[in-house]
Amino acid sequence: MTLNRRVFIGSATAAATLTAPMVQAASHGKPRVVVVGGGAGGATAARYIAKDSDGEIDVILIEPTKTYYTCFFSNLVIGGFRDIESIAHSYGTLAREYGVNVVHDWAVGVDRDAKSVALAGGGSVAYDKLILGPGIDFIDGSVPGWDVTAQNVMPHAYKAGSQTELLKAQVMAMPEGGTFVMVAPPNPFRCPPGPYERVSMVAHALKQGNPTAKIIIADPKENFSKQGLFEEGWEQHYPGMITRIGPDFGGENVTVNPDEMTVDIDGEVIKAAACNVIPAQKAGRIAELAGVTEGNWAPVNPTDMSSKADPDIYVLGDAAAQGDMPKSGFSANSQAKVCANAVRGALTDARVFPAKYANTCWSLIAAEDGVKVGAAYEPTEEKIASVDSFISQNDEDAATRAATYRESLGWYDGITADMFG
């Protein structure tokens, strides 16, 4: 469908009779994959399909942000170990080197019968296969007293970028001896060790400039990832600074008051100099709009990440109900490659290999004190199941912890090159 410029600029009636214009010109008969979400899942999938299909497949990536700030390593910005620009990435290489059509817009709807994605800007894009990697959205009302209008006062900083900078500035501006309160999320949520790495990074920053400040975590969960390692590290590096209130002591019963900057934990009201609210999470909204979610997440087939609701739609990363895999950037990147292989196999005669998945999460507890946890996963009939795992040990020496931190730096360069080219 060609755009007629006169009609487009001119009369409203004429415009009303047109169907929505195609953003992409005719694809010359090539099969087309549309990817919604340019994060660890979507960007990786777009790049691998474009790279490995030798020009046989049209790839459109729909991503609202022009600069992507990785959530992973954003805690290190808060801790002062990186600056915000070091976690910023452009989509330019995907566009010019890989021929990915990067469309900076929001997907606002999916018509599964017509197989097209509606854009906020008004166009629509047809797909042969659709890959959704929309990350997470917050569940309304999950933290009483908090909603999106409060996020500049009590940031979530659980979608990186301006929120990261905001939270860091608030930590640095805390008065002497003030209290930093974190309201931690219930399972499942993106990045299981993330909130606790963040506490470590805030503690590190406070130890430098505000050593009498305190940190309180209100946590609805009894246990969390790398708990033994974090608790030992906090005792070693930040003794007396951090208190965690778990569900046995009312940590799940929290109300916040952004106007007063107070946090009520099971009846005890705390004045917060800074407050990080991490609400309960669900799949990014486009997954729900596409009709592929069941409850909060999108069930997928373990062998190829295709949606159980629609064989032409795939869901990657945080938004998927991904069995035993934790919601991490590493997982999303791992799943994206399995998905990209399956999609190419479905659209061309590319060979499809058995799915293998993996994840490793690195966390920084203090300078040169890094820990990691990871596992290997394989599909079973029912889900993606963990088959083996590893975790840093409590009695490791300083050299090992420093090496683990350096490993994470190498991983960061690797995964961002894998995502963005």
Add this chain to the structure above:
Amino acid sequence: MKTTCRTAVIALALCVAQGAGAQDLGDAARGETLFRHCKACHQVGQGAKDRVGPHLNDLFGRRAGSHEGYRYSKAMMRAAAGGLEWHADTLHIYLENPKNLVSGTRMSFAGLPEARDRADLLAYLRVFSADPSDIPEADPTATGTDHTIDPDILAIVGDPEYGEYLSSECTTCHRADGGDSGIPSITLWPEEDFVIAMHAYKNAYRTHPVMQMIAGRLSDEEIAALAAYFGSLDQ
């Protein structure tokens, strides 16, 4: 999913599941009905408490004898001090007959002789331990397929004629008619399983010194060719 198993040569052959797919620990739904054997003494689920036996929440990955306030037998405490932890493998032995693992245990249970029963019961108990999606370091929920070969290697299409030429080295020991008189039969294996086995020798996962030497000298293409040849001998 096809499974190939050469029972005649259990010592050296490997049971390999063809195609993708780990194995679940068992059938948790069936395991729930088997739990009736345990309910008299053990509780699971929300609010579970130590009774005659300790509760079984968060069992997987836990050190034995670790419930504070529960009075374990001395034998169990000794085993715990010796490093006993509960994972799928130790639980399998314990459930088959508790005294096989901890000879002085107070757990009076004759045991579950059927492996399938134990697998299903363990799958049920696994539900009450941490989910790896929330805590990645939690115990696995499945057993993996047993190779880590790059799919690109498995994808190599072997040339059976080249394989026939190479096979003269093999047929000195491995009978071309597929018979087994003490040396494993290597005919009619699915090609993928053949390649996996040869790479297991090449990478020293399998320990036979002669096969390690032979496989070590073969390239990926040569292994693929041999797999193609031996896999097609009947046709």
